[in-house]
Amino acid sequence: MELELTGFGEFEGVELLQKLHLFQKLTFDETTRLGSIIQYVDLPADTIVIEQNALGDALYVIAKGEVVVTRDADGDGTHSKAEEIGRLKDGDLFGEMSLIDDLLTSARVTTATACRLLKMPRDRFEALLGSDDKLAVKVFRSFCRTLSDRLRRTTGMLAKTQAMQVSMR
Secondary structure (H helix, E strand, C coil): CCCCCCCHHHHHHHHHHHHCHHHCCCCHHHHHHHHCCCEEEEECCCCEEECCCCECCEEEEEEECCEEEEEECCCCCCCCCEEEEEEECCCCEECHHHHCCCCECCCEEEECCCEEEEEEEHHHHHHHHHCCHHHHHHHHHHHHHHHHHHHHHHHHHHHHHHHHHHHHC
């Protein structure tokens, strides 16, 4: 007789969420509530997860696998000349900006290998935060911290690039 254990998949998702910089400041209970809106998505290699210039609708966390992030290099909308701008692996996230803005996506994300993704749909995310003001404040403060960190890193990289250009003259 085989014993089937249930519930551990949900715990695995919560545990993975707690490891993400974006959700590290949340309590286990708060993370569990976020985990309750997660959908697991298993995709084969070469599947487009997010299309460039589309309206994003979810945050994704890679539980297992690898994705490649590309941009349409010639801007013709066909991705025939795709420029690779990054690869993401286990524990990385993407699509998080679609949870907070209504702008079109800036890149295409395609599975490079078979992947297991945790998907946090925007509509369920908004409904959860709409029902819990305290959780909403903590999550949005975390988003602000993450964006601030990214802005500081980008500003630092631009400053270095400008300094190199000036020294080359």
